[in-house]
Amino acid sequence: MADSSPRTDLKRRQFIEAAGATGVTALLAGCGGDGGGGTPTDGDGGSDGSGGGTTTDTKTSESFTLEYVDVDGDRAKKHFTPVIEELNGKYDADISLRFREIPYGNMKKQLLTRVGGGNAPDVAAIDQIWLGSFYESGKLMSFSDMKSEVNFEDYFAGFKPAVQQEGNLVGFPITTDVRGMYWHKDMVEEAGFDPASPPETWSEFYELGKQVHNPPETYGTGIIVASGIWSVPLFSTGGQFLSADGTTPKFNSEAGYQAASFYDAIYNTEDFGPPEPIFGDHSMPREFIKGTYATTPVYGSWLDFFARQEGMSNEEIKQQFGFGLTPHPEGGQPATMNGGFAWAAFNTTERPDIVRDFMKRISTKEFNRKIAKVSGRIPTRQSLLDASDVWENILWSDTIKGMLEHGGTRPVNNWSTVSSALNPELQRVAFDRAEPEQALQNAAEKFNSQV
Incomplete structure (x- = not known):
């Protein structure tokens, strides 16, 4: 069985190239260890329900702000606010969402610099071709134990290699293109x-x-x-x-x-x-x-x-x-x-239990349906091929459905x-x-x- 924790060894040359000259110092300074983030105990929950959370309740009286980073595009804070409300109903903590948008051209460098400097967000929507660079940091959270709960097999085959590193599931495909x-x-x-x-x-x-x-x-x-x-x-x-x-x-x-x-x-x-x-x-x-x-x-x-x-x-x-x-x-x-983004989380978070629960909820079939529908983008799950409400706003929908079976990723x-x-x-x-x-x-x- 593969190790369920992402690797922490760092390929220095790859990181220098990925971060760019301005981010190298901060990036290399933060490469010692994974910064914590244990694996919570899983309990109840279904594979595709909108609730989907299976993390055992952790009773505290603390406040926690979950920072989510995305490109400036179709996804917006309002789509994730109901999930935060669900988490507030489960955890004895004051949970809030800090939603930040970064233009695509700046996002990779900014995130790599923050990861290397020990200031990573909790969750980010990452272009799938960047996942390798972030994985090398040793700071990505692994979700291999959640495969069955989020019905990972439902994703089109072309998306699976990009989000799996050395047997670790490190991301969930959001929407795609052809x-x-x-x-x-x-x-x-x-x-x-x-x-x-x-x-x-x-x-x-x-x-x-x-x-x-x-x-x-x-x-x-x-x-x-x-x-x-x-x-x-x-x-x-x-x-x-x-x-x-x-x-x-x-x-x-x-x-x-x-x-x-x-x-x-x-x-x-x-x-x-x-x-x-x-x-x-x-x-x-x-x-x-x-x-x-x-x-x-x-x-x-x-x-x-x-x-x-x-x-x-x-x-x-x-x-x-x-x-x-x-x-x-x-x-x-x-x-x-196929291109597209994947949701990933960082194991430097202060509340890995809440973050894992958040990721589980936004990675369900129904949330994929919601995001695809509001954005007009192609869903990543096979079970949504017949979801007419998702495809009605996608041009050449019948053609694209046929193209998905021929998809490959970089x-x-x-x-x-x-x-x-x-x-x-x-x-x-x-x-x-x-x-x-x-x-x-x-x-x-x-x-x-x-x-």
């Missing part, structure tokens, strides 16, 4: 293709792309050159980024070379992308919406957010655009990549190292400055030198 292909229906139809039936294979996609390519007014496609985007071509060729323990590159393989050729084809050999490869370009979704690109083969299901900002209604979005799986190579497999261990090694080499392929084989070998060598 990466797929968008296209302008009118452009596709004018080129003689069925706007309701997108291409399934790369060769069909290349043919469509060249037919709708009309520079400089419209380019056949627009795709960002980045390791996260590249995950979908990689998964579709049967490839993977790293070994299971996150220490050995696997992307420098025949599957990886084939996946990198997708960029090479779009920007060079088939030549139906823009003249300059796109990377780090946050204007890309708006450029697609206004028609600069006829298709975009790997983009997140949140593109509708940008369309609404442009004044489009849901009906207009579905009328103008199509959405489906990104084409895969001949002999390959349908694939998508590795959470050493992801920042993978990304920093791959991004410049994938860009070299797109700029026709390196063949896929040499570029990926270079990236593997860089990764190995940093881990």
Whole structure:
């Protein structure tokens, strides 16, 4: 049986990279020990009820402020206040909630600095690709003993690897997204293709792309050159980024070379992308919406957010655009990549019993239903596939439900190292400055030198 307590050994180089230069001193200063936080005794409670708490009552007359940190987005304090009220009814303590929002771009560095400085919040919504960095701190609380109580098997298979570290369950998936292909229906139809039936294979996609390519007014496609985007071509060729323990590159393989050729084809050999490869370009979704690109083969299901900002209604979005799986190579497999956040808690909390109870309650099926419904985001539980109230506000809901079974996630261990090694080499392929084989070998060598 795996150890139920998260590891406390620290990979110094990974922490320096994850925290950034400004956070290194504070981060390294707080790495001695796990700061306490025992495991409470579990009692009554069901696996999916909204009450869900099974921690034995601890009678005190103390006050406790549970600090919860989230990105500024759809989740709000009002969603969690009823849970705090339930806890107040159970514990002889004055429990309150301090809800803090941090913009996404600053969140990882701020949290890592606080964790290293011994000032971690009690609970945080963490981008799943950050979980490895936080796990290395030894400060994440383990919930392995709660798997059956929260019905962990109900989560889609694609989300489970990201929240489990060395046999420890260190997070609960909240909501997710999928990466797929968008296209302008009118452009596709004018080129003689069925706007309701997108291409399934790369060769069909290349043919469509060249037919709708009309520079400089419209380019056949627009795709960002980045390791996260590249995950979908990689998964579709049967490839993977790293070994299971996150220490050995696997992307420098025949599957990886084939996946990198997708960029090479779009920007060079088939030549139906823009003249300059796109990377780090946050204007890309708006450029697609206004028609600069006829298709975009790997983009997140949140593109509708940008369309609404442009004044489009849901009906207009579905009328103008199509959405489906990104084409895969001949002999390959349908694939998508799931992103999203996970709830995690820190074992430095003053009241681990209350925090564990809080986590159990917000990780139930019914709370997942509530958060997905109010946010309009995709739920992470299979049992909510038929929850009409959740899916009614999600565009292309039937398509997305089918895509979830093909979902995969990026590795959470050493992801920042993978990304920093791959991004410049994938860009070299797109700029026709390196063949896929040499570029990926270079990236593997860089990764190995940093881990």
